[in-house]
Amino acid sequence: MSTGTTTRSGGPTTLPVLRYVPGLLLLAVVGIVGTLAQNEVRALGKATGTALPDLEYVLWAIILGLVIRNTIGVPALFRPGVATYEFWLKIGIVLLGARFVLGDLLKLGGLSLGLILIDMAVATTVILLVGKLFGLGGKLSSLLAIGTSICGVSAIIAGRGSIDADDEDSGYAIAAILALGAVALFTFPLIGHALNLSDTQFGLWAGLAVDNTAETTATGAAYSPHAQDVAVAVKSTRNALIGLVVLGYAAYWSTRGGKAVASGPKERAAFVWRTFPKFVLGFLAVSALATAHVFTKAEVTSLGNLSKWAFLLCFAGVGLNFDLRQMARSGFRPLVVAALGLVVVATCSLGLVLLTSQWVTFG
Amino acid sequence: MGAEPEPKPAPRISADWAAVAVAAVLVLLAAFGLLPTITFLVK
Numbered sequence: 001m002s003t004g005t006t007t008r009s010g011g012p013t014t015l016p017v018l019r020y021v022p023g024l025l026l027l028a029v030v031g032i033v034g035t036l037a038q039n040e041v042r043a044l045g046k047a048t049g050t051a052l053p054d055l056e057y058v059l060w061a062i063i064l065g066l067v068i069r070n071t072i073g074v075p076a077l078f079r080p081g082v083a084t085y086e087f088w089l090k091i092g093i094v095l096l097g098a099r100f101v102l103g104d105l106l107k108l109g110g111l112s113l114g115l116i117l118i119d120m121a122v123a124t125t126v127i128l129l130v131g132k133l134f135g136l137g138g139k140l141s142s143l144l145a146i147g148t149s150i151c152g153v154s155a156i157i158a159g160r161g162s163i164d165a166d167d168e169d170s171g172y173a174i175a176a177i178l179a180l181g182a183v184a185l186f187t188f189p190l191i192g193h194a195l196n197l198s199d200t201q202f203g204l205w206a207g208l209a210v211d212n213t214a215e216t217t218a219t220g221a222a223y224s225p226h227a228q229d230v231a232v233a234v235k236s237t238r239n240a241l242i243g244l245v246v247l248g249y250a251a252y253w254s255t256r257g258g259k260a261v262a263s264g265p266k267e268r269a270a271f272v273w274r275t276f277p278k279f280v281l282g283f284l285a286v287s288a289l290a291t292a293h294v295f296t297k298a299e300v301t302s303l304g305n306l307s308k309w310a311f312l313l314c315f316a317g318v319g320l321n322f323d324l325r326q327m328a329r330s331g332f333r334p335l336v337v338a339a340l341g342l343v344v345v346a347t348c349s350l351g352l353v354l355l356t357s358q359w360v361t362f363g
Numbered sequence: 364m365g366a367e368p369e370p371k372p373a374p375r376i377s378a379d380w381a382a383v384a385v386a387a388v389l390v391l392l393a394a395f396g397l398l399p400t401i402t403f404l405v406k
Contacts, residue, residue, distance in 0.1 A: 038405060057404075086378070087378050087382055090378065091382045094383055094386035095386050095389065095390070098390070098393075277379055278377065278380055278383055279379050279382050279383055281383070282382070282383035282386055282387070286386070286390055294394050295394065298400065299393040299394075299396070299398060301401075302398050302399070302400055302401040303389065303390065303398070303401075305402060305403040306389055306401050308403045309401070309403065
């Protein structure tokens with residue numbers, strides 16, 4: 001995931017935090033309109049007996065944001081606040097920990113870790129091979145493989161410095177991963193419903209196969225709240241592996257025109273810690289508190305609803321930050337390679353989920 | 364003349380830690396029974 005927050009201060013006479021207010025209000029308005037659209041369209045369909053598209057608020061909010069961004073645009077006044085969407089995603093994930101029993105989380109994490117390792121091997125092999133076939137540079141293919149197998153944008157950002165890739169390569173890789181995240185967001189729920197996947201199966205699948213954490217969370221939420229919970233837990237396991245995977249690529253590229261990011265064990269441990277997504281620790285800590293019955297049932301519900309509010313701001317931001325023109329400029333070949341990678345990973349993950357999900361009794 | 368000491372960069376925390384800190388405040392409020400009932404717009 002990319003870090004959506006910026007820390008530059010405003011002018012000497014303005015409170016820096018005020019820069020974020022207009023954009024935050026826009027995120028809230030777009031998100032709330034998304035929930036109203038879901039409720040109103042459902043009510044209208046019920047009242048008139050017509051089969052209107054039953055879209056979840058997640059998709060309404062993202063579509064609305066996308067339309068705003070790509071028609072009238074997002075004025076500069078709103079951009080600092082709109083760019084904070086991943087900050088809200090992280091808060092939402094930490095608070096979501098209240099809805100998990102630690103034992104379930106460890107079981108889910110253990111199972112998904114095995115599946116993630118298989119997926120990673122498949123994604124890496126396919127993308128590096130197809131990248132070679134399409135004449136992509138080795139570093140661009142590596143970035144696409146890192147982004148597809150682990151955590152989308154933030155893994156690419158961590159990988160960029162480590163394998164000494166140039167800005168153009170990382171720009172292509174990020175654009176391709178974001179574009180495919182958006183495709184997955186709209187296609188995965190349709191496929192899940194067509195295959196009659198259970199909420200747990202769908203959550204596992206989305207957590208394993210959708211590239212960027214915001215899109216993974218939204219894809220799960222577009223299916224059901226339970227699918228979202230499972231998707232976030234599985235994706236957090238994937239995210240936790242960023243440091244190790246990037247370190248592996250860095251070691252490979254250090255003798256092939258990259259740079260040595262960490263020479264000794266101490267430096268390697270420091271690198272893994274630096275790239276580790278700290279909000280995963282918060283998620284586990286809150287889950288441990290919930291497991292210890294620190295919260296009442298009503299408090300767990302309130303924390304869960306706060307998490308939904310935080311996700312709502314994030315989903316609005318996903319749409320408002322998605323610039324179709326920028327995606328179109330990102331180049332055709334990286335997109336095709338990443339798309340083939342996504343198809344292979346999605347198919348492989350789905351097969352693994354169908355094979356193994358019988359072992360998961362959760363929630 | 365000695366050079367001016369370079370100003371120290373302002374202490375910054377990562378977005379990850381900032382998110383954990385904000386969530387921690389809400390979790391502490393809940394743990395102490397001070398979090399009001401929060402509802403969501405979609406059931």
